[in-house]
Amino acid sequence: MKRITERMLIFRRWHCEKHDTPLIPIPEVKRFIFDCMRAVGTPDDYSQQMAEILADADYRGHFSHGMNRLAMYIDQIEKKMCDNKAKPKILKEFGGTAWVDGNNALGVVTANFSNKLAIEKAKQHGISCVSVKGSNHFGICSKYAEDALKQGFIQFNCTNTSPLSVPTRAKEAFFGTNPFSLGAPAKDGDSFLLDMATTTVAVGKIELAVRKNVKIPDSWALNEVGRPEDDPARAMKKPRLSPLGGSEAMGGYKGAGLLFMVDILSGILSGSKYGPNIEAWGKLTEPANLGHCFIVINPDCFAPGFQSRLSDVIKNLRKSPPMDPKKPVMAAGDPEKNHKVSVDRAGGVRYVRNQMETCEKLAKMLKVRPLGSVLKTNC
């Protein structure tokens, strides 16, 4: 892991101010995740991959998919539900396609492997599709799309997850939150980067509401009679997350269609588990056997000037007159770009108290240096 230098100075300043929790520089976030992963016997290369993607989620402001997930990954490894030393392997290749078995390796490791393979195949065939079974939770979708768009490709990826969402008209959870990402490169490092659960919100957002002890909005989850559930703890006990769109009249059946579409591309295509056959969230009595899909398109195969045209649309969208002058119009990925700038400016991220306590417990349990401990004595 990289050593922490200048950022530590900023960290020190922030830490000594009156904040509920300390500011943690991103390299320290990565150091802690790396150390925890290594402590449970994960090879250094894989620990590094985990550190990169989880820290990246927090850097983007998606705290639901960063440090918030570390304890779960550790738990999966310790319960032997995920093999943190395993390698994914290619089962079949044809033209621009490949079928991969994750071999119950870390989802992030399998996803990075499959994404690289998809990029190579897109170079040869203009478009590629890598379908993956036998995998685990792979973190934040947009990281893989961003890795591909930085090389000039359009990338789509998706994954199925534990049953958490209620299809339109149904009483119980059937599909996961089934997220996907689509990334595309614009000029001068700009990009379009959509990353969305196909439910109204990702389950991590409800977990965070539990951590913060706040109520959740009407459209996020339903209770047992189909009415909105505002208590995040109850919503997590027997999850019934709403598909994007909410009620049937509001177009929720489209969100339900998106949930199913993602499972077709990830679970049903790959032969992993799918729909309600996936084990309940957090149960951990068997390997997850999740499915993913990575589709990469080389825009150079079509009309020249893709990146310029995309930049044009992004810039015009950002310049669109807003309904409320205080809320500028944004393109997908802009809130995350803005969050990165604010983290850079501040010198790190700040976790909620409950998250810091989870990290303290992890540090003790795994006998690794506590998160953000390095400068505590200097304040």
Added chain:
Amino acid sequence: MKRITERMLIFRRWHCEKHDTPLIPIPEVKRFIFDCMRAVGTPDDYSQQMAEILADADYRGHFSHGMNRLAMYIDQIEKKMCDNKAKPKILKEFGGTAWVDGNNALGVVTANFSNKLAIEKAKQHGISCVSVKGSNHFGICSKYAEDALKQGFIQFNCTNTSPLSVPTRAKEAFFGTNPFSLGAPAKDGDSFLLDMATTTVAVGKIELAVRKNVKIPDSWALNEVGRPEDDPARAMKKPRLSPLGGSEAMGGYKGAGLLFMVDILSGILSGSKYGPNIEAWGKLTEPANLGHCFIVINPDCFAPGFQSRLSDVIKNLRKSPPMDPKKPVMAAGDPEKNHKVSVDRAGGVRYVRNQMETCEKLAKMLKVRPLGSVLKTNC
């Protein structure tokens, strides 16, 4: 066109009962569309393609995309905005990809051409992408997905459209309603067939509300200050359709991301017009130059047994306990399958009065036999 035989008997029976408008058998729907298209100089093969896709939309129950669109297509041809004799051509091919110029031909003709090309390329490369510029309105997306899934393929297609929808936080329309479809084959002719505008509803639904003279729900469109617009005529005057999800808190930013995603894959990739550069709906002062995208995947390249697994999920979803026993849970495409059954049972479709009047005007203007006229004298 096929001759109308047995269905005419049913049609005769229905027509003679006390209904506001007559029941029109599907072959008669096709006959009328074919005759109108031919009357404006469209080659028979192309007129047939138009008849098939528009009648198919009404057969599925998507009246917004069937006969409702005929007058607009005729108008485009008569104003020389669309060349009903032109042929699309391939500009570039590489691996599983092709770039097509529609040459301002009928959108349906260009889309059928491109979809066939994509299917052939998927046979050779496992996955394919055909990107299309210089096209026109291509009717209902799901027709192309269904044509591909009947041959055993997963198919995704999308198109951009005239600016009609308001991205999250914006004041004016920027993207179209940008629909897409994803179809996948299950066992014994069953299928998953998602077809959705990435707005809460397609613009045709608002047009139909005008035809029916009824108010529209809150989540469909906004007024000039960002409040819901319930008058469909006002909503059509300066359209501000809501992205899927509705407000920002309800996940509308995801719908806005989907609107943009579709334009990336259809307009920006192909070099057609895109975003607010597309001419306003119904203006018809220049060729539309719309973009489409057709992606076809051969599921046989991955885990064997795709169709069985998809059937399993579809059946289980349909069997899911519903919140309201009167409203069974459905898979994407089921409402359309059910509508087809009811049309078959009834022996045809019934258009609203206003639509019949439009068809009467078309018949007079183009000097073709009026819709459903054949048996009028027998009642």
